[in-house]
Every structure is written in C-alpha cells, then in structure tokens.
Amino acid sequence: MSTTSDAVLETATEYLGPAAITLLERQTKFHMQGLSFQDLQSSHCTELAKWVGIASAMFIEQDKAEELADKIRNLGV
Amino acid sequence: MTSPLHSIMTKLTAGFIILVLVISGLTFYFTYGASSGKIQESTQQELLALASITASDLNGDEIAKLQPGMESEVLYLMNVEQLAAMAKSDGEIVKIYTLRKNGDQMEYVIDSGYNSGTRNFRIGTPEPNPSDAMIRAYSGREVEREFIQRPWGTVLSAYAPILGATGKVIGIVGVDMDARVVQKRMSFVGQTIYLIMFLGIICAGLIIAIFSRTMIRDIHILIDSANRISRGDTDVAITITRNDEIGELASSFKRMVTSLKILMHTDYKQE
Numbered sequence: 001m002s003t004t005s006d007a008v009l010e011t012a013t014e015y016l017g018p019a020a021i022t023l024l025e026r027q028t029k030f031h032m033q034g035l036s037f038q039d040l041q042s043s044h045c046t047e048l049a050k051w052v053g054i055a056s057a058m059f060i061e062q063d064k065a066e067e068l069a070d071k072i073r074n075l076g077v
Numbered sequence: 078m079t080s081p082l083h084s085i086m087t088k089l090t091a092g093f094i095i096l097v098l099v100i101s102g103l104t105f106y107f108t109y110g111a112s113s114g115k116i117q118e119s120t121q122q123e124l125l126a127l128a129s130i131t132a133s134d135l136n137g138d139e140i141a142k143l144q145p146g147m148e149s150e151v152l153y154l155m156n157v158e159q160l161a162a163m164a165k166s167d168g169e170i171v172k173i174y175t176l177r178k179n180g181d182q183m184e185y186v187i188d189s190g191y192n193s194g195t196r197n198f199r200i201g202t203p204e205p206n207p208s209d210a211m212i213r214a215y216s217g218r219e220v221e222r223e224f225i226q227r228p229w230g231t232v233l234s235a236y237a238p239i240l241g242a243t244g245k246v247i248g249i250v251g252v253d254m255d256a257r258v259v260q261k262r263m264s265f266v267g268q269t270i271y272l273i274m275f276l277g278i279i280c281a282g283l284i285i286a287i288f289s290r291t292m293i294r295d296i297h298i299l300i301d302s303a304n305r306i307s308r309g310d311t312d313v314a315i316t317i318t319r320n321d322e323i324g325e326l327a328s329s330f331k332r333m334v335t336s337l338k339i340l341m342h343t344d345y346k347q348e
Contacts, residue, residue, distance in 0.1 A: 017336030022345050059338045060331075 005040040007075050012052065015060060015068045023059075027051040045076025085296070086289040093285040094278050101274035105267075112266040117233075120259050121220040124235030128252040129218055131163045131173055132237035137247035140175055140239060143186055145201035153187065153200070160189035160250075169258045172197070172229055175239060176204060176211065177248030183207040186248060190229075197228050211236055214249040224256040231256040295323050299330055311338045 001009075012020035021037070028035040031051045032044060040048065053069030060068075081087055139152055147153050160173040173189040185198040204211070210219040214236035221234045232253035238246045295317045302313040313334060317327035339345055 013332075015332070015335070016339060017332035017334075019336035019339035019345075023339050026345060058342070059335045 001038045002040055004042050004045065004075065005038055008040060008045070008048065008072055009037075011071050011075065012056075012068060015064060016056060023055055024048075024052065027055055042076045046073055049073035049076075084293070086286070086293050089289045090282055090285045093281045097277045097281045098274070101270070101277055105270045105274070109267055109270060113263040116262050116266060117259060120233065120254065120262060121235065124233065124252050124254055125218050125220050125237070127163070127167060127170070128235040128237035128250055131160065131252065132218075132239045132250045134159065134163070135175070135239050135250060137239045137241035137245075140177070140186055141241060141247045143200050145199065148191065148199055154192070156187045157189065157191045160187055161191075161193060164189045169254055171232055171253045171255045172227075172251075173253070174198075174251050175248050176207075176236075176251060178215075179203075183211060195229070208234075210234070211249065211251070214238060215246050224259070227253065229253070233259050292323060295319065295327065299323075299327060302330065302334070306334060306337065311341055 009021060009024060012024055016023055025037045027048060028037045028040065028044070032047055035044065049069040049072040052072055053065050056068055057065035135156065140156065143153055143156075156175075160175075164170045164173045172195070175186040176183050177186055178184075179201070183204045184200075185202045185204060186200055188196055188198055190196050208221060208225060210221050213219045215238055218235070218237040220236070224231050224233055227234075230253075233256060234251055234253045236249045236251050239248045239250055241247045298315065298317055302315055305313050311334060315327055315331050315334065317324060319327065
C-alpha cells in the first residue's frame, strides 16, 4: 500500500468507518481506469476526491462529504 | 425502556441532592452553634449598653430618697416615666427596674411598668433570690449568662450600677429582654440555614434535571437508532452534535452506521 493510499484511507475512515476501504477501492476501480487503490499516488488525489465526494454523499451529509473530498484533495498538494 | 428507578437522570439527581444535603448538614453542624452563641453575645452587649445608658440617666441620690409608700409622689412617678420611656424605646425590652441593697437583702425600687398596668412590685419589695450577676453589678455592669425566671417571664437580664453625686453606688438598674425574642434571633440562623439547604436542593435538582435531560434525550436517540439498525433499517439520521463523551459516542456510532450503509448498498454488495 502506498503512502498516499494509507493517508487517504486514514482520512476516509474518520468519516466512513471501516467500510471506507470498500468505497475507495470502488472509486479507483470504476472511475480511474481500473487503478488499484493500493497503488494510489498523490497525483490521483484530485480525481479521487471528486468521486469520493459524490459517492460518500449517498451515506453521509453533503457538507461532510465535501469536507472529506477537500481533505483528500489536499493530500495531493 | 429503562425504569425511572434505574435511569441515569434519577441517579445523577439523587447523587447531587445527597451531596448538597451532606455539605449543608456539615455547614449547619459547624456553624449553627457558633452563630447562635454570637447572636446571644451581641444581644447581651445590647442589653448592657441599654442598662449603662439608663443608669447614667438616673439620679442616684433621688432614688436613695425613695422609701416604701412613696409610689404616688412625683419623684417616684418621674423616675417610673423615665424608665418606661427607655423600655418603650426598645420594643423588645420587657421591663426596666432598679434595685438596691437593704442590709443583706436586695429590694426593688422603681418598676417601669408601674403606671402601665404591668406593675410587679412596689418600693421595698424584696428580691428573694438575687443572682450573682446582680450582686457583682455593684462593682460594674453585668449580664446574666443564661435566661432567668422572673415573675414577668423568662428573660435575659443586664445590670449597671447607679451612682450618686459623690460617685457612690446607690443601686443597680436592671434591663430585661423577653427570652422568646433572644430565642427567635437565635433560631433565625437555623431557619436561614434550613432555607438555604432547601433552596440548594431545589436548585441542585433543577440544574441536574436540565443537564441530564439533554444527555438522556441524546442517549435515547442513540438507543432508538441502534434498535432500528438491529432490525435492518440503516436509514437513520443521527443529529447529535455535542462536544462531550456522548458526542464522541455519537460520532463513533455514525461511522459505524455509515460503514453498514456502504456494505449493505447494492453497488458495494456486488464487489
């Protein structure tokens, strides 16, 4: 697992709990050309943040979902 | 549903009230005696001051002239009026009187109630049991340490010497306050402490009820949410926003529910 993957997972788990890994893996697999979440690099964070924001809004409040997306986006900076 | 007996709210309220009771009880125990003693002391000082003022206003040489049978004479009546006026100036004084030695005995001379229907003695009526304080009052002002029984009631008394023109002690003046007045003053302290205890318990009960009410309400929200989830309904919204331990519990609970929602969602089940 890459350093970026670890950081993103840790951040996402704060909002989504232990199922965060399931959600993240699905986003990278279906929206980022089959990328494995384990191989995530900081350059992927902006794209991933967009999809995580959309997907997580189905499970948590909109403002929290945007907050999570912002945090993931910032990990790529 | 938790019974009221086992509710956290009941336990907190009971605990707080017991705490207030213990603190108030200890305060009462350690302060009541001292406060009552101080009040009795200040009442004694008040009586001593009045006795001294009265004694200094009286003409000792005139009093020395008063003999049995002179009750209708102007000299006696003027002194009676003077003592009555002093007694009237302090509504809590029962009687002011003068005493003098007659051989080995002590006898009453002037009674402040002579003209007001509360006369208890005439000139020369002996005091059958003069107290030590009465006898010592010939040397200086004195006060009874305890209540004493007089024909006009149970009283707290103070005495001061009456001087003649040459400075010789002619007799003493006695000032009596109704014991009920003193006891009322003393019991005021106890009643005040009881009132404070009562108000403290009411306030404690209200404060703990208000605080615990919001806490219990939020716990009930979590319980209801947990019950719904345990029955398969993950469409629960936990709206608790607190910064305390319950808020932390709610956040953890929210994460758990979110995870369940993700794992139970059709898209993710297919993974």
